[in-house]
Amino acid sequence: MSGPCEVPQPAFPRQRRSTAASARFYSRGVSVCLAAPLVVALAIGFVYPVTRLVGLSFEGGSLEQHRRLVAEPLYLGVLASTVKVAFIVTIASLLLGFPVAYLMARLRHGIAMVVAACVFIPLWTSVLVRSYAWVVLLQRNGIVNTLLADAGITDGPLKLIYTQGAVIVAMTHVLMPFMILPIYSTLQTLPPDYNRAARNLGAGAFRAFISVTLPLSLPGVFAGSVLCFVLALGFYITPALVGGPGSMLMATLIGQQTTVLLDWPFAAALSTVLLTVTLIFVFLFRKTLSLSKGLHSVH
Amino acid sequence: MIGQYLSLVGLEKHFGSVRAVTSLSLEIGAGEFVSLVGPSGSGKTTALNMIAGFEGPSAGKIVIGGRDVTHVAPNRRGIGMVFQKYALFPHLTVRQNIAFPLRMQRQSNKTRMTTRVEEMLELVQLSSFGERYPQQLSGGQQQRVALARALAFEPPVLLMDEPLGALDKKLREAMQFEIKSLQERLGATVVYVTHDQDEALTMSDRVAVMAGGELKQFGTPTELYRHPNSAFVADFIGRMNFIEGNCIENAGGTAVVRLSDDTVLSIRAQGLPATPKAGQTIKLAIRPERVRVARRGEGGSGCLAAVVQACVFVGSVHILVVRLESRPDVLLQIQLPAEGGLPFQERDAVDLLLDDGAIHLFANTERHAA
Numbered sequence: 001m002s003g004p005c006e007v008p009q010p011a012f013p014r015q016r017r018s019t020a021a022s023a024r025f026y027s028r029g030v031s032v033c034l035a036a037p038l039v040v041a042l043a044i045g046f047v048y049p050v051t052r053l054v055g056l057s058f059e060g061g062s063l064e065q066h067r068r069l070v071a072e073p074l075y076l077g078v079l080a081s082t083v084k085v086a087f088i089v090t091i092a093s094l095l096l097g098f099p100v101a102y103l104m105a106r107l108r109h110g111i112a113m114v115v116a117a118c119v120f121i122p123l124w125t126s127v128l129v130r131s132y133a134w135v136v137l138l139q140r141n142g143i144v145n146t147l148l149a150d151a152g153i154t155d156g157p158l159k160l161i162y163t164q165g166a167v168i169v170a171m172t173h174v175l176m177p178f179m180i181l182p183i184y185s186t187l188q189t190l191p192p193d194y195n196r197a198a199r200n201l202g203a204g205a206f207r208a209f210i211s212v213t214l215p216l217s218l219p220g221v222f223a224g225s226v227l228c229f230v231l232a233l234g235f236y237i238t239p240a241l242v243g244g245p246g247s248m249l250m251a252t253l254i255g256q257q258t259t260v261l262l263d264w265p266f267a268a269a270l271s272t273v274l275l276t277v278t279l280i281f282v283f284l285f286r287k288t289l290s291l292s293k294g295l296h297s298v299h
Numbered sequence: 300m301i302g303q304y305l306s307l308v309g310l311e312k313h314f315g316s317v318r319a320v321t322s323l324s325l326e327i328g329a330g331e332f333v334s335l336v337g338p339s340g341s342g343k344t345t346a347l348n349m350i351a352g353f354e355g356p357s358a359g360k361i362v363i364g365g366r367d368v369t370h371v372a373p374n375r376r377g378i379g380m381v382f383q384k385y386a387l388f389p390h391l392t393v394r395q396n397i398a399f400p401l402r403m404q405r406q407s408n409k410t411r412m413t414t415r416v417e418e419m420l421e422l423v424q425l426s427s428f429g430e431r432y433p434q435q436l437s438g439g440q441q442q443r444v445a446l447a448r449a450l451a452f453e454p455p456v457l458l459m460d461e462p463l464g465a466l467d468k469k470l471r472e473a474m475q476f477e478i479k480s481l482q483e484r485l486g487a488t489v490v491y492v493t494h495d496q497d498e499a500l501t502m503s504d505r506v507a508v509m510a511g512g513e514l515k516q517f518g519t520p521t522e523l524y525r526h527p528n529s530a531f532v533a534d535f536i537g538r539m540n541f542i543e544g545n546c547i548e549n550a551g552g553t554a555v556v557r558l559s560d561d562t563v564l565s566i567r568a569q570g571l572p573a574t575p576k577a578g579q580t581i582k583l584a585i586r587p588e589r590v591r592v593a594r595r596g597e598g599g600s601g602c603l604a605a606v607v608q609a610c611v612f613v614g615s616v617h618i619l620v621v622r623l624e625s626r627p628d629v630l631l632q633i634q635l636p637a638e639g640g641l642p643f644q645e646r647d648a649v650d651l652l653l654d655d656g657a658i659h660l661f662a663n664t665e666r667h668a669a
Contacts (some may be wrong), residue, residue, distance in 0.1 A: 193386035196353055199373040200380045201448065204402035208374075211399075215390045 031131035050275070057268035065269035075253070078274065079101070082250040085168055085239075089178075092172040093228050094221065097179035101220075102213075104180070105187035116184075123177040131241045134170040135161060162244030170242045175231055179224035187213070187222025219289070226285045233278050250274045302330040302486040303364030303455035305350070308631070310359035311344050312512075319345040321512045323359070327505075330486040332479070334499035337443050337509035338534070343492045346509070347458055350490060352376050364455050374403070379449035380458040384465060387433035388620055394420070394429040400452040419447040424479070439470050441587045446478065450485065457482075459491045463498065496536050500524070508532050530661040533584045542623070542632040543663060544584045546575045554660060556581060559626050561604055566658050575662040581654070582661045587634040589657035592619065592643065598650025607647045617641045621649060 026034070057065050057252060069075045104115050136142050138160040146155040160166055194216065198208035236251040243249065250270065257267035310323040320342040327333045344576040350355040350361060352373030361369045368376050379400075387396050395525045397419050401412045420426045423443035432442055442462060449457055462478075463471045479502050484491050494498055499506045500520040508515045508523065508531075516523060527533035532540065544558035554566045564583075577583045595604065605621040608630065612618075619633040619641075631651070635641065643649060 010405070086375070093392075115468055191384065191386065193382045193384060194388060196373070197380070197382060197386035198399075198403075199353075200351055200378065201400035202374050202452070203399075204374050207403065216388075265474070 050051045053268045054272050054275075055268075055270045056265055058269075059265050065265050065275075068209070069269050069273060075270070077250050078253050079248055079277070081164070081247070082233060082274075083277065085164065085249060086229050086235075088168050089171045089232045090225050092168065092230045093176045093179040096172065096226060097176050097224065098178075098183055098217075098221070099181045101183035101187055101213060104184050105190075119177050119180050127174055127237050128241075130174055131170055131238045134166065134173070134238075134242050138169075139164050160249070161242060163293045164243070164247035165241040167247055167249070170238045171232055171235055174238055175235075176226045177229045178231060182223035182227065183220040185216060186217050186223075190216055195238075219261060222285060226282060229281060229285075230278055233274065233281075301322075301453040301455065303351060305364075305456050305488060305490065306360075306362045306533065307346070307350070308360040308362070310346065311357045312342070312347060312349060312354060313357045318512050322420065323509075323514050323516070325507060325517060326346070327488060327490065329364075329488055332489045332491065332502060332504045334483055334491045334493055334506045336493055336496050336499040336506060337515075338535070339494060340511075341509040342512035342633040343509050344460060345512075347492050348492065350456070351378055351458055354655045365601055376400040376415060377452070377454055378458060379452070379454035380454050381442075381445045381449050381460065381462045383461045385433070385445040385462075385515070386443055387404045387411055387444055387448070389433055391438070392430050393425065394431055396433065396444060397448045397451050399448065403514075404452060415451060416595075418477040419451050421445045422450075422523075438625075439474060440464050442466065442474060443477075446481070450481075450487065453667075456488045456490065461493050462491075463493075467650060471498075472528050478502065500536070506536075508535055510535075511529050518625075527584075527659065530582050530584065530663075533661070538587050538632060539584050540587060540633075542626075542629060544581055544583055546577055546579050546581045546660070548577050549660075551553070556583060556660065558583065558603070562601075564601055564653070566655055566660070582658040582663050584661060585653050585657055587614075587618070587632045590631065591652040591654065592621075592633060592635065592644055593650045593652065595648035595650055598652055600649040602652045605649050605651050607643050607645055608648060610641055612641075619643065621651065624648075645659055 017058065059065070062121070069246060087101055100115065100119065104112050104119070107115065109246040135142075139145075140157045140159075140161070142160070144160060149157065151287045153298065194212050198212040199205070203211060234251050239247070240252050240255065243252065251274075254267050254270045254274070257263045259268065301506060305327040307323055307325045307327075310320055312320040323342070323346055327332070332451060335346060337343045345506060349356045352368070352371065356369065357553045359369070360367060361376070366420070388399065391399065394416055397416045398412060401415060416429075417426070419604070423446060425443055425447070428436060428444075433444065436444065438616040445462070453532055458480075463474050466474060475498060477516070481487075491499070491502065500523075503520060505519050506523055507517045510531055516526065516528050518526075523532060527536060527539075533539045534541070542558050544556045546556050547556065547563070548555040552567060555563065556565050556566065593599075600650075602611060604624040608622050608623060610617060611620070614637070616637050617635045619635060621631050621633060623629045623631070633651075
């Protein structure tokens, strides 16, 4: 390869020029200086503690903690239900979030801003507040139960709170913006001409969506799904507040081990397993994405 | 299927109080190549969108080959369209792009579909590019794929929205001929939108000039160039010089006008329109190549005194810019053949002789294009 001043290729002039230009404007020293604060922060705040944690789980070179985790079906059950909940939450966010993102991208500017505000304002509100809101809604004498009873649909209050269902509903609500925003940003960059071309070439509104808009929005769908899924795997506050002992998730379990039982090595082992599972899923997602040909060339 | 007639009857489009298109009526014959030209905001793109079905007309009718499609959904009109930026689907290969309309028609015969796609690829000379993705092709190649895709299902009418706007000049000219010869070979009816009047004149059988949402004139390129019906069309199609004045008399094929520099011209010409009438202010228009130039005093009677401001050699012709002596605010452009040297230079005093048969008179009621 030649130096950074290589002549831009005509096929992709924009991309080439931008890399060449940044290489020309900033010397190596300046680049290092600019990146340094983030590198240091990551090293201190992320790499060091995670390495320590993983090391702690293999304390004294033994696999004791991990053996304990595998031997006890309870812990594996928590892991399985965590993956299951994260999966359901991701699918639910996608099904509910895609139409909202689509609407935001298609509506006139003024109305789109209102919809965007409805998506953003919850995002700016504390997760704690939003989770407590669900407690208020779902509790024994909460709004939902009162409404159901007053309408004569139920005789007595249903057990809504402290169930896995409550966890899924609340987590979907909390994580939905993370699904909507990537999809919205992908849809927004799609020129309306694609849809028009599809209609012009004989596709009805639905087929135009299925065969053109949807495949072209997949990069956003994947980004949103990975984000939602990974966040859901490690979600702590909402399951801790809305979920009960029967619907415990990994993060809650880890929290319990560190704060109540003070069993740090075992908490470290749980964290290591959760981290590994998360990385495996991210890798699988990326693999799927790179397998869908032509998508990489959309942006 | 391919090459049906298209008629627009009193088509209107209002956006709120804005009238984007007003009473547009056009009869376009089967296999005809018609351009809609006009400055931006003239309503030509809105008209095209209504034909394609992307915009519903506020009033009027669209008929294709005897079928009223005014209220038919765009996907049921069967009209082909080439978009300004091609709108090739980036997630599909060239072959899949061309097959798209065939797939949407639910053509059950798979081999016929494959044959058709190969035929289209061959037609636009891209047979070896079938497996590429659109962004791996050059602008001209993408343009040809868009054309192949729009023609694959033999549409009765093909619409093109400034399809060559994104290409450079050389390629644009090559594509103009390619599109034109393809259209003639297939007998396709084409409605071509462009703001480039040269492109329209080169390619079209007939040209519709639009301005402010109205159809100004509809005719063959020669008609528009030789007999523009308004100062706007005269100015928009080709180059035109304008001199303001007053009409003193207009009867029996002879018009007498007093130009703004007080020169009185008596114009004898075939087919002078009945307007402008005597007493009206007028615009006299003449093409740059129809003005003759002589040295001062050699022009004879009825000529205009002027001073040469600039001489420009543009290859095929010399362009002379002259200023009327009595009206320093009026600049005229004159084209002289390039053969032989130019016998004039800057600040030369000259006489201008206007070719009677080439003079157009317009009543001065409208403003012409900038």
